[in-house]
Amino acid sequence: MLEVRDLRKSFSGFVATSDVSFSVRRKQILAVIGPNGAGKSTLFNLITGHLAPDRGEVLLEGRDITGASPHRICRMGMGRSFQRTNIFSRLTVYENVQASLIAHQGRGLNMWRRSDAQLRDKTEAMLQSLGLADECDTVAGELSHGGQKQVELAIALAGEPRVLLLDEPTAGMSAQETGEVIRLLDRIVEERELTLLFTEHDMDVVFSIAHVVAVLHQGRIVANGAPEEVRRDALVRSIYLGGGMH
Amino acid sequence: MRRQTVTGVVVSAALFVIAATVPVLGSRYYTFVATDIVIFAMLATSLNLLVGLSGLVSFGHAAYFGVGAYVCGILMKAGGVPFLAAWLLGGVGGALLAGVFGYFCVRLTRVYFSMLTLAFAQIVWAVCFKWNDVTGGEQGYPDVPMPDLAFLDWLPWIGSLRSGDKFYFVVLMLATVSMLAMRRIANSSFGRILTCIRDNLERTQFIGIDVRRHQLVVFTIAGGFAGLAGGLFGIFNRGVFPDFCYWPKSAEVLIMTILGGMYSFWGPSIGAAVLIILNQYIVSRTEYWPLVLGAIMLALLFAFPRGIAGAVGAAWRSRDRFNA
Numbered sequence: 001m002l003e004v005r006d007l008r009k010s011f012s013g014f015v016a017t018s019d020v021s022f023s024v025r026r027k028q029i030l031a032v033i034g035p036n037g038a039g040k041s042t043l044f045n046l047i048t049g050h051l052a053p054d055r056g057e058v059l060l061e062g063r064d065i066t067g068a069s070p071h072r073i074c075r076m077g078m079g080r081s082f083q084r085t086n087i088f089s090r091l092t093v094y095e096n097v098q099a100s101l102i103a104h105q106g107r108g109l110n111m112w113r114r115s116d117a118q119l120r121d122k123t124e125a126m127l128q129s130l131g132l133a134d135e136c137d138t139v140a141g142e143l144s145h146g147g148q149k150q151v152e153l154a155i156a157l158a159g160e161p162r163v164l165l166l167d168e169p170t171a172g173m174s175a176q177e178t179g180e181v182i183r184l185l186d187r188i189v190e191e192r193e194l195t196l197l198f199t200e201h202d203m204d205v206v207f208s209i210a211h212v213v214a215v216l217h218q219g220r221i222v223a224n225g226a227p228e229e230v231r232r233d234a235l236v237r238s239i240y241l242g243g244g245m246h
Numbered sequence: 247m248r249r250q251t252v253t254g255v256v257v258s259a260a261l262f263v264i265a266a267t268v269p270v271l272g273s274r275y276y277t278f279v280a281t282d283i284v285i286f287a288m289l290a291t292s293l294n295l296l297v298g299l300s301g302l303v304s305f306g307h308a309a310y311f312g313v314g315a316y317v318c319g320i321l322m323k324a325g326g327v328p329f330l331a332a333w334l335l336g337g338v339g340g341a342l343l344a345g346v347f348g349y350f351c352v353r354l355t356r357v358y359f360s361m362l363t364l365a366f367a368q369i370v371w372a373v374c375f376k377w378n379d380v381t382g383g384e385q386g387y388p389d390v391p392m393p394d395l396a397f398l399d400w401l402p403w404i405g406s407l408r409s410g411d412k413f414y415f416v417v418l419m420l421a422t423v424s425m426l427a428m429r430r431i432a433n434s435s436f437g438r439i440l441t442c443i444r445d446n447l448e449r450t451q452f453i454g455i456d457v458r459r460h461q462l463v464v465f466t467i468a469g470g471f472a473g474l475a476g477g478l479f480g481i482f483n484r485g486v487f488p489d490f491c492y493w494p495k496s497a498e499v500l501i502m503t504i505l506g507g508m509y510s511f512w513g514p515s516i517g518a519a520v521l522i523i524l525n526q527y528i529v530s531r532t533e534y535w536p537l538v539l540g541a542i543m544l545a546l547l548f549a550f551p552r553g554i555a556g557a558v559g560a561a562w563r564s565r566d567r568f569n570a
Contacts (some may be wrong), residue, residue: 051462086448088445099439100453108456109459
């Protein structure tokens with residue numbers, strides 16, 4: 001479904017991503033873990049077109065998407081969230097999701113049809129599905145941190161992605177909120193037959209939903225396998241014990 | 247219809263009726279000021295498609311206004327082209343130029359974008375200023391003919407008005423159609439995506455929008471409507487001059503937009519009316535008018551940081567807004 005080959009990116013001498021290769025099968029859930037600064041976000045940015053790699057390839061369903069612009073990659077079926085929540089904070093929750101649907105349906109240049117009632121059913125169904133129905137007229141930036149993360153997820157899902165990349169979906173959430181997000185992700189992946197990649201600091205989250213875990217350390221993948229294997233891996237243990245487990 | 251739509255229609259209709267009764271007052275001066283206001287309301291609204299709706303602060307909007315005025319004026323005077331065709335071609339001229347300049351401008355963001363729009367506008371001004379054979383250069387392009395408005399003569403009352411008043415009606419009709427078209431665009435899916443770009447450019451890319459393409463399209467449209475406003479102004483002014491394209495003109499329109507309220511569709515029109523009326527009033531009373539006008543502007547902007555329409559809207563809970 002998604003394949004990354006020998007991906008490399010450096011920023012003025014500092015190698016953030018070094019010869020990273022891995023692949024994810026359809027409907028698989030891959031967790032990318034690693035200490036702060038290991039290059040997780042850079043890797044996501046390379047895959048989604050936010051950054052262009054110095055070298056290497058990214059293939060989505062066999063098509064080379066290396067260096068394509070973010071909007072193209074999004075239209076090809078890849079959705080993402082950001083580590084720092086990235087939503088339309090001055091628009092309402094309803095407008096956030098509706099805009100994503102408008103974009104997905106290629107109506108962005110339609111200048112005639114009024115926007116306000118467009119795609120109402122689909123927008124409301126999406127909000128319902130993520131438990132945001134009561135907040136539809138709230139200005140998105142005024143929601144709680146957890147609420148904003150939900151909105152970002154709704155924006156990403158409205159594009160009907162086949163591959164979804166979530167950068168720390170539970171960062172800054174309480175234990176209870178984290179539990180809700182895990183259940184939500186589980187359900188959504190199942191319902192929508194998604195392939196999911198996510199980065200995470202919370203190991204409980206990782207081991208509760210990931211099918212495969214890849215460990216990134218100083219820009220390299222140092223372990224990649226089933227959660228239990230990775231948990232037992234001596235090198236991974238030394239990185240986490242040495243670098244501090246988050 | 248939703249309440250929002252009803253409010254919008256009522257406000258639009260009320261404005262139109264008020265504007266249409268100006269010639270009843272019977273003063274050439276009032277009609278003159280009203281014509282000025284209507285044209286600048288249209289220009290400021292076209293600028294606000296960029297500033298308020300899309301978050302693109304153009305410092306060079308006068309270029310497209312000026313080019314529209316030259317195209318329309320030259321076609322009518324030198325080419326003998328009928329008014330309506332010349333006027334539309336003026337709009338096309340503004341749009342084409344905006345399309346070409348916009349192609350480069352949308353590659354930059356924020357203040358760099360603004361600076362490039364200014365630079366292009368200065369080029370336009372310099373060309374108009376020096377190209378004596380076509381634009382009349384520094385002396386301008388005088389004696390743009392008044393369109394033949396005989397077709398209005400069969401109308402009761404309007405048919406019997408002075409030509410200035412008749413022209414005012416033509417301006418009002420054409421401006422109304424233009425404003426309604428702009429309003430439609432602002433409220434469309436395209437408009438929604440533009441508000442997304444304004445709010446969060448990066449996120450808009452990641453919902454699958456080609457941001458530059460959308461910015462270029464709105465830049466071109468805004469240039470087209472500016473050109474249409476320019477065509478009317480050239481006739482109204484009985485001549486086209488290089489200062490139509492000069493940067494103080496761009497600044498003036500930007501001030502109207504911000505003063506009136508850039509997060510409201512009608513804000514820039516209110517700004518145009520307030521600025522023009524204040525200007526007329528103060529200039530006729532004191533030679534220190536720039537000082538007085540500047541002080542009033544300062545006070546207004548401090549009192550209404552979201553513009554006059556923003557303040558009125560907050561008080562009135564007006565829903566006629568750009569989803570701001």
